[in-house]
Amino acid sequence: MPRWEHGSEDRLKKAAIELFDEQGFENTSVIEISERARVTTRTFFRYFSDKREVLFAGSDELRAMLVEKILQAPDVGEPLKVVTAVLSEFDWESLGSRNSQRQRQAVIAANPELLERDLSKNHSIAVGFMDALRQRGVDADIARLAAHVGIQLFCTAYIHWLEAGVKSDLALMSESAMSLLASIVPTNAQLPFPGEKSARVAAKQADRSPLRRTGQR
Amino acid sequence: MPRWEHGSEDRLKKAAIELFDEQGFENTSVIEISERARVTTRTFFRYFSDKREVLFAGSDELRAMLVEKILQAPDVGEPLKVVTAVLSEFDWESLGSRNSQRQRQAVIAANPELLERDLSKNHSIAVGFMDALRQRGVDADIARLAAHVGIQLFCTAYIHWLEAGVKSDLALMSESAMSLLASIVPTNAQLPFPGEKSARVAAKQADRSPLRRTGQR
DNA sequence: GTCTATAGTCCGATAGAC
DNA sequence: GTCTATCGGACTATAGAC
Numbered sequence: 001m002p003r004w005e006h007g008s009e010d011r012l013k014k015a016a017i018e019l020f021d022e023q024g025f026e027n028t029s030v031i032e033i034s035e036r037a038r039v040t041t042r043t044f045f046r047y048f049s050d051k052r053e054v055l056f057a058g059s060d061e062l063r064a065m066l067v068e069k070i071l072q073a074p075d076v077g078e079p080l081k082v083v084t085a086v087l088s089e090f091d092w093e094s095l096g097s098r099n100s101q102r103q104r105q106a107v108i109a110a111n112p113e114l115l116e117r118d119l120s121k122n123h124s125i126a127v128g129f130m131d132a133l134r135q136r137g138v139d140a141d142i143a144r145l146a147a148h149v150g151i152q153l154f155c156t157a158y159i160h161w162l163e164a165g166v167k168s169d170l171a172l173m174s175e176s177a178m179s180l181l182a183s184i185v186p187t188n189a190q191l192p193f194p195g196e197k198s199a200r201v202a203a204k205q206a207d208r209s210p211l212r213r214t215g216q217r
Numbered sequence: 218m219p220r221w222e223h224g225s226e227d228r229l230k231k232a233a234i235e236l237f238d239e240q241g242f243e244n245t246s247v248i249e250i251s252e253r254a255r256v257t258t259r260t261f262f263r264y265f266s267d268k269r270e271v272l273f274a275g276s277d278e279l280r281a282m283l284v285e286k287i288l289q290a291p292d293v294g295e296p297l298k299v300v301t302a303v304l305s306e307f308d309w310e311s312l313g314s315r316n317s318q319r320q321r322q323a324v325i326a327a328n329p330e331l332l333e334r335d336l337s338k339n340h341s342i343a344v345g346f347m348d349a350l351r352q353r354g355v356d357a358d359i360a361r362l363a364a365h366v367g368i369q370l371f372c373t374a375y376i377h378w379l380e381a382g383v384k385s386d387l388a389l390m391s392e393s394a395m396s397l398l399a400s401i402v403p404t405n406a407q408l409p410f411p412g413e414k415s416a417r418v419a420a421k422q423a424d425r426s427p428l429r430r431t432g433q434r
Numbered sequence: 435g436t437c438t439a440t441a442g443t444c445c446g447a448t449a450g451a452c
Numbered sequence: 453g454t455c456t457a458t459c460g461g462a463c464t465a466t467a468g469a470c
Contacts, residue, residue, distance in 0.1 A: 045468080049467090112337075185399050248439095257459060
């Protein structure tokens with residue numbers, strides 16, 4: 001018989017989610033969580049660097065996996081599509097039932113500190129994507145935009161996916177978000193340098209000072 | 218003769234920035250900051266809800282001002298442009314010299330907690346923009362995308378603006394970022410609505426139910 | 435596993451400005 | 453007298469050090 005129970009981490013996670021749901025994040029102390037999980041606070045902080053992290057366990061591994069997908073993508077000629085594709089193709093249901101994900105999002109949305117951490121996690125995925133795209137030879141500014149905008153597109157899709165019925169498809173939602181984006185991005189005809197300054201000239205100007213652009217497209 | 222010195226808030230801000238710069242954010246306690254500003258920690262927390270906020274003082278007012286610009290915009294037919302225009306037209310130099318802004322960004326980038334707060338502030342501006350656009354009659358999903366993507370475009374521009382020489386122009390930088398985005402978003406030919414040319418028409422369709430629609434593509 | 439520093443809150447008191 | 457800014461001190465929880 002073990003001197004201590006095993007599975008402390010899982011018990012802590014379970015206890016935390018239960019308590020946050022019952023009485024809110026800020027009304028729940030680490031002491032309470034630890035007591036319910038039958039460990040000391042010391043053990044809590046052994047597994048989670050701070051109180052919020054208990055809701056984001058595994059996010060580092062998820063990010064690493066997604067970044068790897070970017071690095072392995074057969075073609076990064078359309079970086080925005082690569083990003084949304086990687087995100088859409090992941091099996092999000094594997095992270096828990098849609099209902100539990102909805103509940104988790106609700107807990108997060110209800111607390112500024114948790115929202116802050118959530119944004120931070122998404123941002124670090126974006127940075128991972130950006131770096132991966134750059135490694136694949138994508139221009140730095142394009143990589144940044146593709147990573148951040150791609151994630152934003154996915155978030156829009158994810159929101160709808162969470163709220164929708166079981167039949168809904170994330171990839172389809174992402175496509176819709178992409179169409180929506182295409183509909184609000186000014187086309188070349190509406191660009192700052194019309195007429196005498198064609199898109200080519202605009203690109204050349206961009207090359208010199210503002211945002212260096214490499215010759216794609 | 219006043220029993221206490223006036224201008225505690227300013228002294229606290231100044232002391233905090235100095236100390237963060239000298240010895241880093243996490244190596245500086247609120248006690249230290251308060252001592253240098255000749256007040257107690259109680260006074261610090263009267264002005265700043267937490268230790269990080271001292272670096273983001275005035276951000277609520279800035280957000281309110283920018284949101285108001287969105288509400289007052291003559292036309293929101295091109296929501297993405299409205300967002301980038303509002304951000305570009307603001308006089309950022311009024312917040313301090315470019316050098317001091319560079320230094321501030323460096324301090325923030327060097328600390329995860331501060332980065333987290335920074336992201337959170339940007340996000341709340343995005344939410345403000347989104348709500349304002351919706352108030353102006355823009356479809357919810359378009360408003361969300363325009364707000365978040367617009368801010369991302371501006372961030373890209375801002376990064377370059379900070380690094381560039383005095384001659385650089387934020388509006389121009391934003392235009393460049395917009396062109397860059399246009400270059401990576403799949404064109405209409407690849408869209409589910411091949412017949413549509415005008416962004417406004419697409420937006421109108423979106424009005425009805427962009428992402429809820431199941432039969433596209 | 436215990437001990438300690440820091441963050442952040444609450445309440446009451448006090449001095450000056452209006 | 454009322455309002456505002458400050459102080460003092462006691463208190464809890466987080467988080468890290470020993």
